[in-house]
Amino acid sequence: MEHSIHKEVTPAELAERVAILKRFRALLEEQRDKFRLYLASLEKQQQLIGTRDTSALLRHTELEQQVVANIARLQKVIVPMEDLYRATGASAVSAAESESIAQLQTDLSKLQAQVLAQNEKNRALLRITINTLKEQVSQLKNPYRAAQSIYAVKQPVATLVEIEA
Numbered sequence: 001m002e003h004s005i006h007k008e009v010t011p012a013e014l015a016e017r018v019a020i021l022k023r024f025r026a027l028l029e030e031q032r033d034k035f036r037l038y039l040a041s042l043e044k045q046q047q048l049i050g051t052r053d054t055s056a057l058l059r060h061t062e063l064e065q066q067v068v069a070n071i072a073r074l075q076k077v078i079v080p081m082e083d084l085y086r087a088t089g090a091s092a093v094s095a096a097e098s099e100s101i102a103q104l105q106t107d108l109s110k111l112q113a114q115v116l117a118q119n120e121k122n123r124a125l126l127r128i129t130i131n132t133l134k135e136q137v138s139q140l141k142n143p144y145r146a147a148q149s150i151y152a153v154k155q156p157v158a159t160l161v162e163i164e165a
Contacts, residue, residue, distance in 0.1 A: 017088045021097055024078075024085045028104040031074045035111035038067045042118040049125045 041064050048057045085101075 013088075020081070020085050020088055021101075024081045025097075025101060025104065027074060027078050027081055028101065028108065031071065031078060032104060032107050032111060034067060034071045034074060035108065035115060038064065038071065039111060039115050039118060041067060042115065042122055046118070046122050046125060049122060049129055052129065 041060065045057065045060050045064065048060055
């Protein structure tokens with residue numbers, strides 16, 4: 001026999017729930033901003049792939065790796081925070097606050113999809129560029145390929161040595 005007991009939420013519990021909600025929303029907003037930065041970075045990388053500026057592409061890739069690491073760190077915090085948010089009674093918050101959290105999560109999902117699509121585009125461009133460069137390298141003719149080294153022996157070398165005692 002289960003009893004559903006509704007107890008009054010104390011002001012301290014309410015304050016804790018509000019603090020959790022605010023922190024959770026702030027983390028989601030921070031993650032959304034990081035994803036936007038990452039998407040912009042991927043779009044910039046797409047332009048750099050076309051210019052074949054390898055040093056700029058390398059710097060840009062390092063920046064992207066930092067942004068991705070930041071997103072991963074944020075995700076490690078957001079998941080437990082979301083669980084805490086649900087456990088403390090997400091239903092106790094206002095509908096507007098719940099809606100704002102839902103909207104942030106929707107925005108994050110859309111940004112993740114855009115990031116994945118842009119990432120795939122960049123990979124395809126890189127594959128094409130690498131294949132083009134490989135083809136260009138294979139077509140290069142080395143003018144010294146057939147030439148023999150000046151240090152190469154041109155006369156037969158003796159194989160027997162006669163020693164007199």
